Amino acid sequence: MSAQAEALTVRDARAADLDAVAELERISFPIPWKREFFASEIGVPHRFNRVVRSRDGSLAGYVFCAFAGGEIHVNKIAVDPACRRQGIAHLLMREVLELSGRIAAEEIYLEVRPSNVPARTFYLSIGFSEVGRRPGYYADGEDALVMSLFLARRAASP
Ligand SMILES: CC(C)(COP(=O)(O)OP(=O)(O)OC[C@H]1O[C@@H](n2cnc3c(N)ncnc32)[C@H](O)[C@@H]1OP(=O)(O)O)[C@@H](O)C(=O)NCCC(=O)NCCS
Structure with a gap:
């Protein structure tokens, strides 16, 4: 982790974060x-929503x-x-991986636009692979690529 990252706070998202989350979403997608x-x-239930706040309190x-x-x-x-x-x-995503260990998940997956090269590069860099395509998935007609990270299989039940 970089020195910058060490100055960050990571916690569950709450209602007070919603304005900032919606604004970052608006400029990101x-x-x-x-x-x-x-x-x-x-x-x-069954949600995992985390925010990162900078030292000055802004949403990172x-x-x-x-x-x-x-x-x-x-x-x-x-x-x-x-x-x-x-x-x-x-x-x-490390937080998500930690969750996967706690709940013994077998797979983390997501959809990403083929045109979103930064995100695809990011997911590939942390071990995801492209496993499928959903035609016309997005409201503007662009397909989605499905990317998955397969984790160690859960231990069989006794
Ligand atoms: C995709 C996104 C979440 C990456 O966030 P980030 O904090 O910049 O990513 P990181 O700094 O953790 O990057 C880790 C690695 O991912 C890859 N990566 C990230 N952004 C990249 C870019 N613009 N171009 C190429 N590779 C990139 C690199 O391998 C990078 O490692 P490096 O910086 O040492 O080369 C960010 O660009 C974003 O918010 N994009 C808009 C929203 C979005 O597209 N979300 C994903 C929707 S599926």
Whole structure:
């Protein structure tokens, strides 16, 4: 972790984060989730929603995930443009990996636009592979690539 990353606070997302999350979402995605979508994910069972705050309290990034049946679905991950390439997405995905250990998940997966080269490069760099394609997945008609990280199989039940 960089010195910058060590000055960060990582914690569960809460209602007080929603304005900043919605604003970072708006500047990060061509078709952003609405604030209400994020609000509806907070405090719900089987969710893992984390934010990174900088030392000055500003929002540096977030990840919103849902998990069930040994799978973790990364719904959203974004980092403030001013904070990119400093390892913050890596820090957030490490949190997701720690969750995967706690719940003995077998797979972490997500959808990504083929045109989103930074994100695809990031996921490949942490071990994800491209496992499928969902035609016309996004509202503007772009396909989604499905990327997965397969984890060690859960121990068989006795
Ligand atoms: C994708 C995103 C989350 C990456 O966040 P980040 O904090 O900048 O990523 P990190 O600093 O942890 O990068 C880790 C590695 O990913 C790769 N990577 C990240 N951004 C990259 C870019 N723009 N170009 C090429 N490789 C990139 C690199 O291998 C990088 O390691 P390096 O900096 O040592 O070369 C960020 O660019 C973002 O918020 N994008 C807009 C939202 C988005 O597209 N989210 C994903 C939707 S599926």
